[in-house]
Amino acid sequence: MKRGIPWIHSAGVDGAFILAPPYLILALVMLFPQWFGPRAELTELHWLVLVLCIDVAHVYSTIYRTYLDREAVRHYRFELVWLPLIAFVVLVIMYSVDALWFWRCMAYMAIFHFVRQQYGFMRLYARRDEVPTWKHRLDAITIYSATLMPLLFWHFSYPRSFDWFVEGDMVGADAPVLAASVMVAYGVILVLYLASEVRMALQKTFNVPKNVLLCGTALGWYLGIVHYDGDVTFTLFNVVGHGVPYMALVWAFGRKKRSALSEAGGNRSRVHAFFSMRAIPFYLLLLFVLAYVEEGFWNSLVWDEHDGIFKPFKALPVVSGHVLLSFLVPLLALPQVTHYIIDAFIWRMRKDRDRWQAVVFGQEMDR
DSSP states (O other), rough: OOOOOOOOOOOOIIIIIISHHHHHHHHHHOOOOOHSSOOOOHHHIIIIIIIIIIHHHHHHHHHHTTTTTTTHHHHHHHIIHHHHHHHHHHHHHHHHHHHHHHHHHHHHHHHHHHHHHHHHHHHHHTTTOOOOHHHHHHHHHHOOOOHHHHHHHHHHOOOOSSSSSSSTTTTTOOHHHHHHHHHHHHHHHHHHHHHHHHHHHHOOOOOOHHHHHHHHHHHHHHHIIIIIIOOOHHHHHIIIIIHHHHHHHHHHHHHHHHHHHHTTTOOOOGGGGGSSSSGGHHHHHHHHHHHHHHHHIIIIIIIIIOOOGGGGGGOOOOOOOHHHHHHHHHHHHHHHHHHHHHHGOOOOOOOOOOOOOOHOOOOGOOO
C-alpha cells in the first residue's frame, strides 16, 4: 500500500476545516481585538454564529452517522435508543436533586467529549505511522496534555472570566503554586515531544498533519484558557476549534462511504445524497434548522435571553417551577447528552467499522 500523507478526506478539506480553525481564530483575535479579544463582550451576533450555528449545530451532525444510517440503527439499537432514555432518567433525577450539579455533570461530560475528539483526530493522522511504541505513547501523552494541562490550570486558578455552561459549573480553587506546577510539567512534555519529532524528521518520518493538529490543539487550549481570560476568546477557540472539525469529519466519512458504495455497486440511501459536494449547503441547513428549533425552546421556556432571534417561539411561557424544569431541562439537553454518549463509541462500531475501514480510512486504524 502506498504510504502518502494520511489525510482523512483531502488536503483541502482537512486543511480548511480540521487543521486551520485554531490558527484562523488566533489571527482574528490578533487582528480584531475589539471584537474577538479578551475584553470583547459576547454580543447577540457572537452567540448566533458561535453557539447556535456551530456549537449546537455540530451536535446534530451525529445523526448522519447514526439515526439516518439504517445499518447503524439496525446493529446498534440499544446504544441509539435505550442509552439516551436511560440518560434522560438519570438527568431528571440529578436536576431534581441539585440543578448546579446537573450543569456540572454536563460540563464535565462536554470536557471529556472535547478532549477525546482531539485524541481521536491525532490517532487518525497517525494511523500510518511506523514508529516505535514509545513514540505512540508519547504522542498520546502530548495530545492529552495539550487539553488537560490548560484545564488543570483553569481548575487551579478558579474562578476565571468565563464558565463552560453556567456560572459555577466547574469545581476549582485559587491555587497559584499548583497552577504554575502544571504549566512547568506541560512545558517538559512539550520539549520531549519536540525532541522526538526532530528525531523522526531526521529519519524522514515526519507526519505533517499530525503535527499541525497537535500544535493547533496546544495553541487553542492554551490561548483560550490560560493566556486570554475572556469569554469571547474562550468561546471562539472552544466552539470553533471543536464544532467545525467535527462537522467536517462526519461529512468526510459520509462522502467516502458514499463513494465506496458507488464503486461496489451498492444501493445508496437518501441520506447519502447529503455527502456530495453540491449538497454541502443542504447538509449544513438541516443542522442549522434543528439547532434553531432546539435553541428556540431553550430560549423561550428556560433562558429568555435572545427573543429577537427566536420570534416564532415568543408565545411560549417561561417555565419557573423546579418540578417542571426537572423534566424540561434534561429533555432539552438530551440531544447534546446523546451526542456525547454516542460519540464515545461511534467510531468504534466494530461491524460498521470492519466493513468500511479499508475503503474509508485504511486498515491501519486498528493500530
